[in-house]
Amino acid sequence: MAAEGLLFLDFYTANPLCSPSYTPQDIVGGIQDSELLLPELLKKAGYINKIIGKWHLGHRPQFHPLKHGFDEWFGSPNCHFGPYDNREHPNIPVYRDWEMIGRYYEDFKIDLKTGEANLTQLYLQEALDFISKQQASQQPFFLYWAIDATHAPVYASKQFLGSSQRGLYGDAVREIDDSIGRILRHLQQLGISENTFVFFTSDNGAALISAPKQGGSNGPFLCGKQTTFEGGMREPAIAWWPGHIPAGGVSHQLGNVMDLFSTSLSLAGLQPPSDRQIDGIDLLPVILQGKLIDRPIFYYRGNEMMAVRAGLYKAHYWTWSNSWEEYGKGIDFCPGQNVSGVTTHTQEEHTHLPLLFHLGRDPGEKFPLSFASEEYQRAMEWIAGIVQQHKDTLVPGEPQLNVCDKAVMLSVWKVLLFPWNLLGQATLLSAATVFVL
Amino acid sequence: MAAEGLLFLDFYTANPLCSPSYTPQDIVGGIQDSELLLPELLKKAGYINKIIGKWHLGHRPQFHPLKHGFDEWFGSPNCHFGPYDNREHPNIPVYRDWEMIGRYYEDFKIDLKTGEANLTQLYLQEALDFISKQQASQQPFFLYWAIDATHAPVYASKQFLGSSQRGLYGDAVREIDDSIGRILRHLQQLGISENTFVFFTSDNGAALISAPKQGGSNGPFLCGKQTTFEGGMREPAIAWWPGHIPAGGVSHQLGNVMDLFSTSLSLAGLQPPSDRQIDGIDLLPVILQGKLIDRPIFYYRGNEMMAVRAGLYKAHYWTWSNSWEEYGKGIDFCPGQNVSGVTTHTQEEHTHLPLLFHLGRDPGEKFPLSFASEEYQRAMEWIAGIVQQHKDTLVPGEPQLNVCDKAVMLSVWKVLLFPWNLLGQATLLSAATVFVL
Ligand SMILES: [Ca+2]
Ligand SMILES: [Ca+2]
Numbered sequence: 001m002a003a004e005g006l007l008f009l010d011f012y013t014a015n016p017l018c019s020p021s022y023t024p025q026d027i028v029g030g031i032q033d034s035e036l037l038l039p040e041l042l043k044k045a046g047y048i049n050k051i052i053g054k055w056h057l058g059h060r061p062q063f064h065p066l067k068h069g070f071d072e073w074f075g076s077p078n079c080h081f082g083p084y085d086n087r088e089h090p091n092i093p094v095y096r097d098w099e100m101i102g103r104y105y106e107d108f109k110i111d112l113k114t115g116e117a118n119l120t121q122l123y124l125q126e127a128l129d130f131i132s133k134q135q136a137s138q139q140p141f142f143l144y145w146a147i148d149a150t151h152a153p154v155y156a157s158k159q160f161l162g163s164s165q166r167g168l169y170g171d172a173v174r175e176i177d178d179s180i181g182r183i184l185r186h187l188q189q190l191g192i193s194e195n196t197f198v199f200f201t202s203d204n205g206a207a208l209i210s211a212p213k214q215g216g217s218n219g220p221f222l223c224g225k226q227t228t229f230e231g232g233m234r235e236p237a238i239a240w241w242p243g244h245i246p247a248g249g250v251s252h253q254l255g256n257v258m259d260l261f262s263t264s265l266s267l268a269g270l271q272p273p274s275d276r277q278i279d280g281i282d283l284l285p286v287i288l289q290g291k292l293i294d295r296p297i298f299y300y301r302g303n304e305m306m307a308v309r310a311g312l313y314k315a316h317y318w319t320w321s322n323s324w325e326e327y328g329k330g331i332d333f334c335p336g337q338n339v340s341g342v343t344t345h346t347q348e349e350h351t352h353l354p355l356l357f358h359l360g361r362d363p364g365e366k367f368p369l370s371f372a373s374e375e376y377q378r379a380m381e382w383i384a385g386i387v388q389q390h391k392d393t394l395v396p397g398e399p400q401l402n403v404c405d406k407a408v409m410l411s412v413w414k415v416l417l418f419p420w421n422l423l424g425q426a427t428l429l430s431a432a433t434v435f436v437l
Numbered sequence: 438m439a440a441e442g443l444l445f446l447d448f449y450t451a452n453p454l455c456s457p458s459y460t461p462q463d464i465v466g467g468i469q470d471s472e473l474l475l476p477e478l479l480k481k482a483g484y485i486n487k488i489i490g491k492w493h494l495g496h497r498p499q500f501h502p503l504k505h506g507f508d509e510w511f512g513s514p515n516c517h518f519g520p521y522d523n524r525e526h527p528n529i530p531v532y533r534d535w536e537m538i539g540r541y542y543e544d545f546k547i548d549l550k551t552g553e554a555n556l557t558q559l560y561l562q563e564a565l566d567f568i569s570k571q572q573a574s575q576q577p578f579f580l581y582w583a584i585d586a587t588h589a590p591v592y593a594s595k596q597f598l599g600s601s602q603r604g605l606y607g608d609a610v611r612e613i614d615d616s617i618g619r620i621l622r623h624l625q626q627l628g629i630s631e632n633t634f635v636f637f638t639s640d641n642g643a644a645l646i647s648a649p650k651q652g653g654s655n656g657p658f659l660c661g662k663q664t665t666f667e668g669g670m671r672e673p674a675i676a677w678w679p680g681h682i683p684a685g686g687v688s689h690q691l692g693n694v695m696d697l698f699s700t701s702l703s704l705a706g707l708q709p710p711s712d713r714q715i716d717g718i719d720l721l722p723v724i725l726q727g728k729l730i731d732r733p734i735f736y737y738r739g740n741e742m743m744a745v746r747a748g749l750y751k752a753h754y755w756t757w758s759n760s761w762e763e764y765g766k767g768i769d770f771c772p773g774q775n776v777s778g779v780t781t782h783t784q785e786e787h788t789h790l791p792l793l794f795h796l797g798r799d800p801g802e803k804f805p806l807s808f809a810s811e812e813y814q815r816a817m818e819w820i821a822g823i824v825q826q827h828k829d830t831l832v833p834g835e836p837q838l839n840v841c842d843k844a845v846m847l848s849v850w851k852v853l854l855f856p857w858n859l860l861g862q863a864t865l866l867s868a869a870t871v872f873v874l
Contacts, residue, residue: 336803366773
């Protein structure tokens with residue numbers, strides 16, 4: 001996909017969060033009607049919208065994806081945490097549209113001993129069928145393929161079990177890789193690849209608390225999921241659109257998953273809503289014309305702006321990995337990594353003298369710049385202006401992220417305004433555009 | 438080069454050593470006449486042999502490369518540590534064949550302030566000229582291109598300064614990358630690419646003590662140069678030979694830089710000497726036919742076998758990063774990394790119960806397997822047999838490596854039997870074969 005499309009090396013998720021750790025059923029909140037989600041807007045332009053996989057914007061009826069712009073759904077309201085005891089906490093349900101058709105572990109098997117489950121294949125087939133159907137009826141479509149594979153508990157289909165050198169986790173990644181390849185080839189075989197924009201990304205870094213057997217690796221990046229270090233928020237990202245996006249490109253544009261909202265609207269010839277603040281930008285000039293747009297990245301955790309990236313610099317205003325209490329129980333978001341004064345187990349404030357890293361020379365955030373250096377002074381002067389502007393333009397009272405508390409899904413969407421599931425490990429967005437428009 | 442050749446993902450250097458830290462001139466030893474170096478053997482088969490760059494097998498006259506099989510030399514006996522004071526310790530000399538033609542810093546400028554030096558360009562031009570000359574006279578040749586760029590102090594030519602996002606170190610890497618591309622294109626333009634086998638590798642992992650401004654990164658691997666963790670010894674390696682090696686291949690063959698001795702002889706149609714133990718294997722079946730040869734990798738530091746790799750398992754019999762004394766002075770071979778009980782600052786013995794890692798699931802050596810697991814028992818049974826056999830067949834009294842002591846160069850070559858310079862950061866071996874034979 002990267003060889004045929006544009007690879008983003010500096011693309012970020014909007015936050016590094018997991019879901020509340022134990023009982024997703026306890027979340028009572030969900031997406032509000034006042035929010036305008038991408039499928040709602042696309043629908044007005046004639047698109048058929050489908051979500052395959054995790055929704056995670058509330059499991060009560062009023063939060064159902066078909067109430068929020070999607071026409072079809074196959075998947076579950078949450079990741080398949082569990083298995084649950086089926087008394088106080090039933091297993092996670094699986095829906096086809098409005099109907100609950102079964103539950104993980106019961107009707108949709110996951111063998112925790114062998115790691116075998118054919119869920120990714122089910123989700124793949126569902127995607128291929130949906131695409132075929134829309135192509136046959138010349139119908140523009142938006143497919144949000146939010147598989148949950150590589151989330152713990154990790155699984156793969158029989159044909160992929162043992163196929164990698166990386167254990168079960170690697171097998172799952174290979175299955176996802178293969179599935180995405182099949183979707184792209186399917187689009188080509190149907191003759192609609194030049195009318196279909198596909199974007200691949202993930203919603204957070206690898207969960208190192210589950211590594212190595214149930215979690216991935218963030219390569220050279222520091223820490224993982226749940227943190228605002230690069231390992232928690234920098235994501236693989238590829239844009240694919242044969243005939244429009246030159247093959248084999250690489251972009252250093254600072255991107256954010258929130259940009260997919262504005263970019264998708266732009267592809268569909270729509271304007272973003274004007275009655276609210278939109279945080280993302282339209283990446284089409286980057287993707288189609290190779291432009292670079294100067295913009296910062298803000299790293300939030302809870303309602304705290306932890307860090308800011310501008311150009312190759314990243315300034316940490318707060319540092320935190322996880323609490324001493326968790327750490328004492330063997331929960332470690334940065335296993336094997338320890339950067340003194342950076343991967344702190346208390347929430348350390350640096351707002352008066354932020355820790356500054358140069359991510360070009362030091363992508364692993366291991367060597368803070370000397371406070372006394374001219375380079376520090378110059379960079380922080382620039383960044384301070386950016387932060388001031390950000391704070392000045394923040395809509396007051398706007399709820400922001402909370403660290404894994406029960407309002408997290410609600411508050412995320414207040415900020416994001418579009419429906420990228422934040423909890424999948426690998427997400428393919430396939431939005432057909434300009435097709436028979 | 439990788440796209441046109443075969444990429445080795447599991448290739449190792451023979452040891453992770455630096456030179457003695459301060460005064461390479463103090464080394465009085467060097468390569469012994471009794472050793473048979475690759476160019477000596479190739480010479481008998483009609484090859485012209487040239488070394489460009491660092492020799493590092495002794496700087497006294499009897500150790501000169503032209504005494505050990507090379508016909509030509511442009512470079513220095515050591516890395517350009519320094520600058521020196523030119524009283525007790527003069528700057529490192531540069532030779533053209535027998536003649537000393539100048540010294541680093543004095544006649545071969547390195548601007549430590551801007552990082553500008555044109556040395557890589559000088560070495561590149563020397564390589565292109567040598568290749569042209571041999572092609573013109575239809576002469577089979579062996580070129581050992583042992584540039585010293587990316588070794589601290591890091592430098593790049595003016596045209597590459599500021600060209601990367603990685604600072605001066607990245608600029609130097611780009612210049613090497615560009616230079617290798619030019620050499621490959623030159624071979625193609627001269628019409629001898631299908632007769633020329635080219636191998637690229639490095640002699641040790643990035644020196645993290647110099648990172649990030651004067652040193653590289655080892656990506657996901659643990660620690661760096663001087664250690665027997667993967668960051669110290671696993672190296673990029675690519676074999677290139679258009680028309681013979683299929684393009685774009687990837688091999689998981691466990692390889693060792695020592696294999697280049699046997700492989701090169703095999704390419705030249707020669708037999709390895711039968712009067713001594715040869716540690717390397719002929720990789721041609723791997724390179725040309727995609728075979729996988731079952732063989733272990735031994736990780737030595739000093740005369741201690743620190744670790745063994747068999748398949749995807751790596752067992753640590755000893756662990757050590759660097760001493761508390763050095764660490765206290767701010768010297769750190771594993772900056773930002775800390776794996777409890779693994780990156781130890783004392784030399785910890787585990788010979789009775791080795792620490793075991795699965796490098797497929799855990800390339801970063803962060804999660805030792807449980808001693809009680811069945812997987813541990815099974816793997817260690819296998820590895821114990823390999824180690825026993827290794828110890829049984831070691832030639833008694835054979836000098837082995839010493840950690841950065843003054844005999845290191847000598848003892849290294851006693852083991853290796855061939856002249857790959859261990860101190861360069863990036864080494865290109867270009868051995869023309871079967872050309873007009
Ligand atoms: Ca996730
Ligand atoms: Ca070296």
